[in-house]
Structure formats: C-alpha cells, structure tokens
Amino acid sequence: METAPMTWAQFCFLISCLGGCFQVIAVEPDMLLKARFVARFVQLTEWPPPPPTRFRYCVAGNTPLLQALQQTKLHSSQGEPLQIEAIEQPAQALTCQLLILSLDQHAELIRWQQQLAATPLLVITDNSEAFHSLAVIGLITEPDGISFRINHSLAQQRGLKLSSQLLKLAREVI
DSSP, X not given: OOOOOOOHHHHHHHHHHHHTTOOOOOOOHHHHHHHHXXXXXXXXXXXXXXXXXXXXXEEESOHHHHHHHHHXXXXXXXXXXXEEEEOOSGGXXXXXXXXXXOOOOHHHHHHHHHHHTTSOOEEEESOHHHHHHHOSEEEEEETTEEEEEEOHHHHHHTTOEEOHHHHHHOSEEO
16 A cells, blocks of 8 residues: 655654654764863863762853763763763852863852862863863963963862963963
8 A cells, every 4th residue: 555645744743753753963063173172181180089989071052062071971080971961050050179260250250269179170261261260271362272371289279280281271270
C-alpha cells in the first residue's frame, strides 16, 4: 500500500513538532576556544586541600560560554564528566571550584565580590571591571585570537596555586 506524499503544510507541522524534541545549538568558534582555555586553566591550577569530592564549573551570566563548555564535554582527571551549571546567585558559587563570571552591572559585581572574597574559587571573566574587582583570570578577545591576564596576588589570597607555565603564557600578570 502506497502512502500519499506529504504536503508542504504537513511537512512544516512535523518540523515544528520536532523542533521541541531536538535542540541544535550553534556555538561561535571563539566561545569554543574560550571553553578550551578554561579547561586548560583548570589543569594548570592547584586548589587548597582538602580536594573536592566532585569538581563543579559554574557559569553566571554567559549562556554562549556555558553552551560551549557543555559541547566541549570536559572530564575530570579521573575521566568523569564534569558538572557544569548555570547559577544566578553568589551563594550558589560557594560549592564551585571554578566560576565563569560574565556580568557587567557594577552593583551586581559588588554583590558577587562581597560574598566570594575569601573563597578558594578560580574566577574567570571576559569583563574588564569584573577582572579588576574579583577575577583571577581575565579573557581578552583580540583580532588575532584570545589572550588572558592573571591577577596573581588575588589567586594567592584565595589559596590557589597557578603553574609557572600558566603565568608565562599570560599577556599580563598583576
């Protein structure tokens, strides 16, 4: 028994129904590059004891970078998939080892800074103001790629040890 060919309206209806089932996420190449940088930063950073039972990546404010991190399929040194989650409040970051912070409102940055000042948290940002107030690593998008700068004194205050290799590769260390 032959079936009748699908009409254009039926095809459009089918595609619209499937649209909710499949999510295609296009991630910009520089976001994927930033995600790879983040993964490398983690490998070149040592956290104070005791070691976390599970390593948490947290992202506040930057959905494209969150999607890039999820697509990169990061794994721990033991081969386990890393937990990557979006957060909205500073208190949620207290159980994270790494926070990617992409907020640009001054009042929000102050609030995050006050609540996270003394935590052993590797904060990475692509915002200049956030870098100067609470981030250890600042990502810089340049015409020829991505570079980064490091606030080494803040890393030390938080109990983080950055490898000499990471410090050498930074465009600027303050």
